Amino acid sequence: MWKVVYIAQTAxxxxxxxxxxxANGFLTQTKTTNSKHGGVYEISVPLSEAEDAYEVICENKFQL
Known part of the structure; x- marks a missing residue:
């Protein structure tokens, strides 16, 4: 099972x-939604890794 950990506005x-x-060892999946209107990109990781992945995103938010 996968969990969305981030929704990006651009590719x-x-x-x-x-x-x-x-770079931190997480498997990821990307899904484009609402593609008729420009779309957003949902980044998912395995459910068991979601909390750790979210922490990595938060720690790196100023570098993104």
Whole structure:
């Protein structure tokens, strides 16, 4: 089971989040939603890793 840990407004932001998570050893999935209106990108990680992944995102928020 997967949990959304971040919603990015652009493909570039989604790629940066995925890079940060991958550098810290997390598996990620990206899903584009509402693509008819520009869309947003949902970044998901395995449910068991969601809390840790969110902490990594928060720790790196100024670098994203």
């Amino acid at each position: 570039e932001a989604a790629a940066r989040i995925k890079e940060v998570l991958a």
